[in-house]
Amino acid sequence: MARPIAQDHDEKRRLILDRAAQLFADEGFDRASVSSVAKACNISKANIYHYYSxxxxxxxxxxxxxxxDLRDRICGMDIAGLGAEEKFRRTILEVLLAYQGSNYQHRLQTNSMGHLPENQRAILTEYQRDLVNHASILVGDIAPHVFDGDKxxxxxxxxxVFGMLNWxxxxNEDADREAREDYADIVCKMSLLGIPGL
Structure with a gap:
């Protein structure tokens, strides 16, 4: 008979992921261990292996x-019917808001994906590709004559644009919503008008 799932299964799994993200980002994935993840979660190593091999x-x-989640949030925005510039503005702000509170995960995306096997990297890269393709459509729609088929x-x-967002x-990892809104406005003005537009 299969062992029943504990009532706090999802909560404990989320705890492991959150603490491990911080640990891997701060210490480096190579230096961290399953034991150190267990210690950070204040649970046993055997308990970690109940969730992850x-x-x-x-x-x-x-x-x-x-x-x-990032891909689904950005690509799933309800922006149909808006003009090209407004779609761009709303998406830029949403990306910055989506980054809020995800500093460790974002850092791992940049620094640690290479530790994973090729098949898992391919899955993650597809999410990134979906985001870039979605953003490319928005950028291209702003001024189609500028790009004229030049992929x-x-x-x-x-x-x-992503470079500006990632900077x-x-x-500014701890920036609040107001600071993110202000910076989104700068990114949009620079992108839509160029530096003189500031």
Missing amino acids: SKDDILFDILDNYLR HKLRSATMA FYMW
């Missing part, structure tokens, strides 16, 4: 949850 599995679950130019412009994450 390895440290790699924990890392994958952290990134799979983070990137899938390389469009991708470069899209990644430059904010790196240097």
